[in-house]
Amino acid sequence: MIKILLFAGLKERVGKSVLTWDKTPITVAMLKEELQKVPGLDHFSSILVAVNEAYARDDVVINDGDTVALIPPVSGG
């Protein structure tokens, strides 16, 4: 199982701060495609994916036990 963390506006739109996903391994690209079916996550173009606290490109493979985070455009500073 992988944990998928949601933050900021995404967390509010989905109404949850954590989602889970059971079918692993899965690439970042495939997971994004699956997550677009979740109400509130339907516009994914500006969202980046982090795997185990580092930004991950589409071809990165996510394994059982990994932590994924969906990173909407940041606005710190």
Add this chain to the structure above:
Amino acid sequence: MSERRFEIVENPINIEQVINKVVHPNAGAINTFIGTVREMTNDKRTVYLKYEAYVPMALKQLQIIEEEIHRRWPDARVAITHRIGELKISDTAVVIAVSTPHRASSFEACRYAIERIKEIVPIWKKEHWDNGESWVGDQKEQAAYIKGHPEKEYAE
């Protein structure tokens, strides 16, 4: 004593403590950037802000910024503290201190650090206006990620 040069905190930032972390005998300049909460953005009035962070990743990204700075300015020393939670107008949201042997690179490296924070560090700001609220980044004000993947370094 090991002090943490990169911190995400929920309480007011002690500016002098951040500066003290970069004091060094070989430094001839310490440059600081203090980001504060602005009331007016165009015609919208902010009442207060709320910052949220993915803290463990934000700390790692701040260290990546330090590594990038060291590639450009090898003698630079960097300390950054970002506050999260609810902030009022004029509260300090972020303090960056950079020391270098000579002044020019301290200005450049400090500027580099704040620009990179706005690109790659997972911290989000929710504006509470006098007539509503919105996450910055959902707004047109910020053209986030327009240059593609954020790990591409700034101003290559």
